[in-house]
Amino acid sequence: MAVIDQPETSERQANASCRLRIARFKRDDGEEHFDAFDVPVHDHMTLLDALEWVKLHTDPTLAVQHSCLHASCGTCGVRVNGREQLACLCMLADHGDEITVQPLANLPVLTDLVVEMDEFYDRFPDEHPLIRVSEVLPAAQPPDGHDSYVRLEDCIECGLCLSACPIGAPVTGFAGPAALEAAHRLLAEPRGSDSEDVLEWVSRPQGVWQCTTCMACSEACPVGIEHVPGIVDMRRALLDRGDVEPLLAQTLQSFALQGNSYGRSARTRSRWTKGLDFTIPDARKHAVDYVWFVGDYASFDARVAPESQRLARILHNAGVSFGLLFEGERNSGNDVRQVGEQGLFEMLVEHNLASLRQTRCQAIFTTDPHSLNALRNEYPKYGLQTPVYHYTELLLRLLAQGRITLEAALQDTRVTYHDPCYLARYNAITDAPRALIKATGAELVEMPRHGANTFCCGAGGGRIWMSETGGGERPSEQRIREAQALDGIDYFVVSCPKDLVMYTEAAQTVGGVRFEVVELTALLERALAQA
């Protein structure tokens, strides 16, 4: 949290004020609406201070939940400009002159900024111990009569993770990140619970298989809980027992046989290159600057193949030396790992590394954020030393080097950009795609949830290989509506092959959409200066 102590800031803040737009709801009025309040801002002022100021000085009927004022009780969670935060930790100085405050999502609103927590607790396992063994100062010797030091669990049950969860709506029945983390803690330290019962509980349709691993939960968590690794851990434990979602079991078999999720022969992986009027070298036979790790979607899916061809043309025309692994490429294993199939993941890694060892290159790039995540963050553990880039990073570098030139050709175009979870949250890549969009001259209008606070498409973590559990609007459709609420957007820009498919479909389902879902390279192609 930024602490504003510089004298010039203090001076500036002496007369500063902030406008709070607060969601209001009273049972007897029915309709939700927004009220605006101007609040004087002082140093260290939190949103909670501001809300209390409103209650004291302007409107005593404003209902706000809070208790401890130091992020230990977890009651003051709200959405600040669409982002989950504890009001007591939200420093006004980090925000502009106007902020919008809403109650948490995915829980019923009692009144104003207050949600009912009954449904939150209903999702938890029956056992709910608060006290755990303390891991702090492990060398310390506890006093006589104590086996070990104990402490309260990390989770403060604030509900921020559930509010941020793309599948957290009550209609999905999903247990949600906090409840699954509680189950994970029970498995780690049973405290009287039966681990078999807990595993049974997490294997229900409402349990671990629903998670898209988008990491919105840990992004929102005020106490730094990493929910996704725990969920992956539990998926592993279930797979070890042969307890696996049926459609997923089928997909995993395809992997074992063909090394891809489509069950296609490995030789057909490079079929998408047939439509090109040049050949891409086999990086295993020819030295190239870059190896393009294409990924399953961009290789096999007919809807994405044209996008792969376009990027190939852009790079070819720019004189970039790049090659493919052809049938030597297998699925990167990112999502195989996230569904919990560690053994299969390691087989895929070994195979891909064997192919990569046959190449001589400066770097690897990929069009697929999921592959990027595995190659960049997991493969080094198995020996990969080559740097790995997302194609937007590569293109930005080419732009800086003057190897490609973009003209501001799209000046009358308004676009929004969707950050893929595995790019923005897992790898903090948010600037490169935006810099490229800017270079086309298009005007970028951000959705409320963007950057590290992006919203999931619903496909990640192996979800795309499992049956739809039904219930409620799909995350991808919610996202399309979020973009629809922006004014006069021409394009919904994506930079992930899965996103192209997910959002094209979602836009059709939602209907009445006035923008087109396009891959970023489609914009670039139109702005590329003809050499």
Add this chain to the structure above:
Amino acid sequence: MTPHRHDLHVLIVGGGGTGGALAHDLALRGLQVTLAERGELTSGTTGRHHGLLHAGGRYAVNDRESAVECIKENMILRRICPDTFELNDGLFVAVEDEDMEYLQPFMEGCEACGIPAQKLTPTEALRLEPNLNPALKVAVRVPDGSMDAMRMVMRFFATARHNGAIIRPYTEVTGLIVHNGLVSGAHLHDHVTDRIEEIHPDLVVNAAGPWSEKVAAMAGVSVPIRPSPGVLLALNARLCNMVINRLHKSGDGDIVLPQRGLSVVGTSSWVVDDPDDLHLPEDHVARMYTEGAKLIPAVAHAERRAAWSAVRPLVGSRGEADSGRELARTFKTFDHRETDDLEGLVTITGGKATTLRAMAELCADVVCRKLDVDEPCQTRDTVLLPHTAYYAAAVAA
């Protein structure tokens, strides 16, 4: 749900620890209880305290009545709120020569008040708590603990609700109705519905803590309360497992408590007229750093997670004290019939989180005597439901 044995109805004003424990006590005795809290439960003083389960050591020298209450209630709470506290004990640590002058009266006080106290050498203390100031001179171990200040109290609300009490957060008492020397009812503003109501209980209990003067004023009476705020500082690091107190008389920054992944340093003390008008003096925050670091040097460089003020409801007359330090931490029930010749209103105030159950017992005894109800207190041995039971849909239905 326990059937009401009496059709007597009590309105409790204030949803802090005192109100919650009182609702629980009265519900167990079979009375109809409605509790009205203007904000969220525990949002006043209760949720904001440092979360200390007192062994009473802090008061063993100067305020033995409070010390005895603390150690007795500490042991009861362990029994009725299992799996709620970080029960790692506490240390009183001497770090300067003058602290050593406090050692003997401290040990005598603990002995007199029945507080188990074990003297430890610096080496022994550092083995228990490696982050302690290595220059410490002596440490005394006492049965302190730390708590989640909200969830411990929510167990009282959960149990009260299960026993039939109607708990109404976001419901503000905006006025008391007084006729011919009798408080006959109250005006409520329900902030959930935005509806104004009237309620006519047989008795009103003012359990508004630092706000009890404001509530009493609605009936034209006053209570001798000194709202006394203190500053607390939460650090983004758990630096100890035991509660670390300074072995000297009560002063600023004399305690560092572990709580989850945090350490909480407290506190300072001054007095205000209006408990709603709280400031956060940055010099007090700075003092938490410097004084806290004398106990645990790592405090000095730990990241600030939050700093805040919490206001104590001390019993005492205006003009009696400048800083609030001189006022006893004990609690008191006022029957306004005795103090102001006003029937139908009782005020309970003072005390601390550790003694909430005892405060409720004392007050409930007064309430029952006034309403001519002959039911004994049962809260000493009633194990409380978990905090989650408050939210269980079964209760709401």
